[in-house]
Every structure is written in structure tokens, then in C-alpha cells.
Amino acid sequence: MIIKRDFTFNKDALISYYINLQQFIGIKIAQTEIASLLQKQNPDNDYYNALDRKFATLKFYGFVYFNDDGEFSFNENFEGYVTCLQEDRDTNKSFLKVLLSSKFQYYNNSTTNFFELLISLLKDKSILYLDHIDLISYLQHYELVNDISELRQFVKSSKNNSFADKVKLLEVFYEEHGLSNIAVPVHDMKYLFSFLENNGFYTTKNSLQSKEYYQGKTVRRLEDRRLYLSEQLLGHINGYEYESIVDEIEYNSELEDGLYKDPDKDISKLINKSEETEKTIVKRYKTDTKLRNNALDNSGYICEIGKLKGVRHKTFPSRRYEGDYAEVHHLIPMHVQENDLFVQKDKLISLDQISNLIVLCPTCHSKLHYGKSCDVKPELELLFEYRKEALIQNELILKKEELLGFYKI
DSSP: OOOOOOOSOOHHHHHHHHHHHGGGTTOBOOHHHHHHHHHHHOTTOTTSOTTOHHHHHHHHHTSEEEOTTSBEEEOTTHHHHHHHHHTTOOOHHHHHHHHHTOOOOOSTTOOOOHHHHHHHHHHTTSOSEEEHHHHHHHHHHHHHHOOHHHHHHHHHHHTTSOHHHHHHHHHHHHHHTTOOOSHHHHHHHHHHHHHHHTTTOEEEEEEEEEEEEEETTEEEEEEEEEEEOOHHHHHHHHOOHHHHHHHHHHHHHOOOOOOOSSHHHHSOSEEOTTOBOSOOSSOOBOOOHHHHHHHHHHHTSOOHHHHHTTOOOOOOBOSSSSSBOOEEEESSOGGGTTSGGGEETTEEEOSOSGGGEEEEOHHHHHHHHHSOHHHHHHHHHHHHHHHHHHHHHTTOOOOHHHHHHHTTO
16 A cells, blocks of 8 residues: 655654664665565554655655665664654653754755754844745755855845745746756655654744646645744754743733723734734744733733632732733744644734733743643643633634644643
8 A cells, every 4th residue: 555645743653663764774675675575574554654754754854875886875863763762751852963963965965964054043133933945945056056055145145035936946046957847855854844843943934825736747736834843943053932931921021001892803813824923933923911901901901821720829019000010921832823723824823812812920921831741730720711712712723732733732
């Protein structure tokens, strides 16, 4: 049985492959032979098929490779990563180690570690997010010029281009350099995004723009799918945590007088794509501080987690209004605004609406962002049950597990 490529990260399948592939270490063997043997050894498992897609994925990321003598080898950090998966431990650090030691080859006989190149751009804030086209363009441009300074200039000159312009530039690039069409690398990027997303990176899918390509007779769809790096991984790379904290503080401290009469009706729930603020790490879409005032007023400036538990979380008198100081939190985080759950035709259902705003004391608010998963999970479940009906009424429809997933729980 030949199955379609699976873009969904599958932890159990990956662990199984690691165990089964150990028998080939140090052996001179072709990829097709490995695929055939794995299929024979696992006749009842559809994932071990003739095309052996999981193996192709592992090879694509540099988890496994063939050395110059054609012998099969593991990436030196692969075992540590799989151990984290088996023990249900955080994979962020171990996954990053695999990426940075990857023998990933993408463009002809490239010797560039693409992930290291990506991180170097992040370090000097040349980029804060990527999409499929960016990933392909930056790497291939670098392979031709082999100059990081020139690459940064290329990034600077192209990052404000529209999706359509980026596609056109890449098409011309492929044509000028005899690289066939862009269908294959775009297809590969779906693997890359799925894998990155499930190992500590944030991705948001913006399906509002797309283009179809033909690979032979097969139709491939190129979507404007963006990759944002998580705060935790950015912390490993170059310490972005401070910016994240500042972003939260600014939202809750910015002065704005007045309230909306009926925020559920007065505020537009449908927004155009890319109605973004300056590209900070957390707050990518516009948030309405006047709407924040409505949330505070509705709650009486009282922490809603405390209220649900039958206790009052006392803070300190606010200098801006009568009552104790409180903060407003988006239950469904703003960084998932472009997730498919919130796409409606050619618009996005705004996450910045009253049903999604939770009033919290500073301690509970910080806990949701920085607390341990085992402590944060019951709080989120409590809030979800409390707001579920209001979210549904405002077309924000999701499952509890999906909400927890947005918090990497």
C-alpha cells in the first residue's frame, strides 16, 4: 500500500523508525534497499511502505544520512532527541541540537547548514518570521552569493514584498538558474514546517493566498504559510524574552479612555490578513486598548481565575482607575490569529474580541505565560469551560485540546 505524504508530526512513528533503523548503522546500503527491508519487516504497518516517506523525512532534516562511502549513519544528536520523545520531556533543546548539527543538503551539493543560517538572521533581527517562499529564496540566494552580508541586504530588500511578488521573483530565479519549477521545494517545505511546529516552533497558516503548481500531472498547492519562532527557542538563540514581557506590559499599561457601548456589535469580528502591529514577538495583530477597558469594566477589575475558584486575588490599588490593578489576557493567544480555525473565506475572525479577553491578577497572568505546564493546564481548562459558549457565539470555535496545544501543553 502506498500512502500519501503525512505532514502531521507522528511521535510514535518517529520513535519506531529510530528503533528499526539502528540495524543499518555503518552498513553500505541504498535508500531503496532500506525501504524494501523495512516494508518486509513491518507488513502490517502502513507507514513502512514502498516509498518510505518517514525515512525520506528523516533524511531531509539531517537526522539520518549516508556518508561519503555510502554507509548509513545517524545524526550524533538523534538519540538524545528520541529519548526526550520517549520520556515525554521537552524536546526544544534536543531538537535545536539536531538542527544545528544537521547534514541537511538542500540546494544541489550544498554544504550550508540551513538552520544555522536561519538562526544567524534571527540573531541580528534581520527576520522575525518566514514563509515558504522566504525559506527557499534565502537559502538558494545564499548558495549563489556565499556572502551573509549580501544575504541580509537581500532579506531587507525583499521582506516587505507581497506574496504574489515573492512567488514571481522565485519563479524568475528558478528559470534563470535552470532549477526546474518550484513545486518540489515547496512540497518539501510542508515537511519542514510540520516538523518545526511540533518541536517548539510556532507556525501560523494563512490560507488566504495560494497558487497551484503542476509536478508532472500532480497538482501542488503553494500557500502563504508563515513560520514564527517560539519565545523559548528564541531564548536559546539570543534571549528575546525581554521583548515578550515588554509587549505584554505595553498592552496592559497603554492609556486609553472610554468604553464601547456594545463591544460584541461595535467591534468588527472579521479582519483582513496582515493587519499587523510592528513585528514584535507576541503581539502581531492589532489589539484594541479601548476593548481592553470593556473587559476590565465587565469584570469589576477582579481576577477571573480567583472568582471562578471562589476566592479574591487582591493585588494593589491602581493609579489609573478606582479598584485594584488587573491585567487583560487573550485566552486564545494572538500568535495563532492566522490558524485555519479562524479563517472565514477571505477574512480572519479576530481574536481581539470581548469573549476572548480574560481579566487576571498579575500573578495569574504571568503564570499562564511562564508557569509549568502541569500548573497552567488546569487553569486553562477552567477558563475554557467558563468561556466556551461565549466563544462559540462569536464564531471562535475550538476544542479544549486545541487551546492547550496553542500553549504547547
